[in-house]
Amino acid sequence: MTEAVRPALARRYRQERLLVLAGKASIVIALLFLAGLLGNVAVNGWRALLRAEIQLPVHFDPAVIGAAGEHDALAYARLVKQAARADLAPDAGRKARKEAQQLLSFGAALQLRDAVAADPALVGATKEVWLPAASAAELHLKAFEALPGAAGRGLNLSERQATLLDRLHEEGRTALRFNGRFFTAGDSRDPEAAGIGGALMGSLLTLIVTLIATFPVGVGAAVYLELLAPRSRVFDFIEVNINNLAAVPSVIMGLLGLAVLIGVFGVSRSTPLVGGMVLGFLTLPTIIIAARAALKAVPDSLLHAALSLGATRLQGIVHQVLPAAMPGIMTGTIIGMAGALGETAPLLMVGMVAFVVAVPTGFGDVATALPVQIFLWADSPERGYVEKTALAICVLIAFLLAMNAAAIWLRRRFEKLL
Structure with a gap:
């Protein structure tokens, strides 16, 4: 009787072992897929924690923003425009000056407005300021730093703009800083200024x-x-x-x-x-x-x-x-x-x-x-x-x-x- 039952028992134990192995393999495969998905999202997303900035000398011209510093963002946008043209393309033509201006985000004007609101003594002074870069320039600088997964070097930029950014980087006038505004700001039409x-x-x-x-x-x-x-x-x-x-x-x-x-x-x-x-x-x-x-x-x-x-x-x-x-x-x-x-x-x-x-x-x-x-x-x-x-x-x-x-x-x- 024992000899007759032994083959059946061995077959049942083998099936149980196969079932356990199949269950373990399913869990491992599911974890691998989950790790791959989350890893891909994390690799693509952590770069948003960094914000590209460009250093420019800004003259807080009272003729543009008023003696007390206006609150109109467009007035400060003119300050950014003047600073970009004067420092990045002083002797270039109109097109080159416009391309230089496009390297900076509109959020730069809001940053200058907040700075004047916090310190009215800035009106009439000239100061070196770190201003946020536009989205295309930001992608270019992140790719220049060879961040893992970064892609965008030269994307949506003219050859003149890419060359200008490379020069600024070599001069130490570009930086990648922690983007705290991502967690505090609302949505924006400009990707570099958008937050959650x-x-x-x-x-x-x-x-x-x-x-x-x-x-x-x-x-x-x-x-x-x-x-x-x-x-x-x-x-x-x-x-x-x-x-x-x-x-x-x-x-x-x-x-x-x-x-x-x-x-x-x-x-x-x-x-x-x-x-x-x-x-x-x-x-x-x-x-x-x-x-x-x-x-x-x-x-x-x-x-x-x-x-x-x-x-x-x-x-x-x-x-x-x-x-x-x-x-x-x-x-x-x-x-x-x-x-x-x-x-x-x-x-x-x-x-x-x-x-x-x-x-x-x-x-x-x-x-x-x-x-x-x-x-x-x-x-x-x-x-x-x-x-x-x-x-x-x-x-x-x-x-x-x-x-x-x-x-x-x-x-x-x-x-x-x-």
Whole structure:
């Protein structure tokens, strides 16, 4: 009997080993693909942390900006124009002077305006100033420094402009500095001046609205359905439809928000308020399902013990069952919010695809979100947006990882308190 069974056992053990090896190989392949994807994004995106600058002597001419320093950016743009022409192409023709001026970003004028506003004594003085380079010049200088993955040497530049940049680099009058404005500035038509500050604030305000709108409703619905509602056909109908809502495409929720929130209730378009409510439509079923699963995992004996000691059913739920289920509820809520953070289609439907320069400060301000900002930059033909898009993707991934880490931390925190 043993001899007859031994070949079958050997075959079964061999199949189990093959199954284990196939599972390990699948995990390794998935990790390699993920590492390749994230590595490619990181390599393309980290260069956006650097901003190219050119040193020029600038004369803060009172005849141009006024004796007290005007606040008109166009006046300071004339200062930049004069400095570029006088220093970079003093004896050249009109075309050469214009090409020299094009090496500098329009943000240089805003930088000079802010400098005069901070120090009015600059009016009438001449000072060496580091000014931001235009996108094409920035790509050229990054390629000149042979940064990993950099491409763009001479791209969209005339031969005269490329030669001029090379000369400035050899003279030590070009530099690559940390681009802090990327995290604080809003969007811009000029790639070198564009930032994700407005999109980050818009995403934060939108998620706050989503949390306020969905967490109380979701937990309340879960408590009623799991612990209070009588089992009936109506209960079964509601349960099936909640599960179905979790699988509805996000663009449908966007159309629902467009038709109901904007068309019927008149909520303003392109605001975190309407965006958060639309994302709430997506997140609510997830929170209800996660909260019900967390409540179901709490032993019935906990509620029965509270009832046996004289507590009402509501008191037992609020003081015993809900605290015990809170780790699972919080984890499901944060994971649902993280999923909503990456949504783009519903926000496009409610107008959060607007070009937003100013950083929003309230729920009623015009705003966009980080996924929408990435979509807009990825669709732009400007080469300077390529690395900005990649870095914005890295920031979004970091945001999602932080939210998932927060979910794990909160779960362990609540488990220790119980």
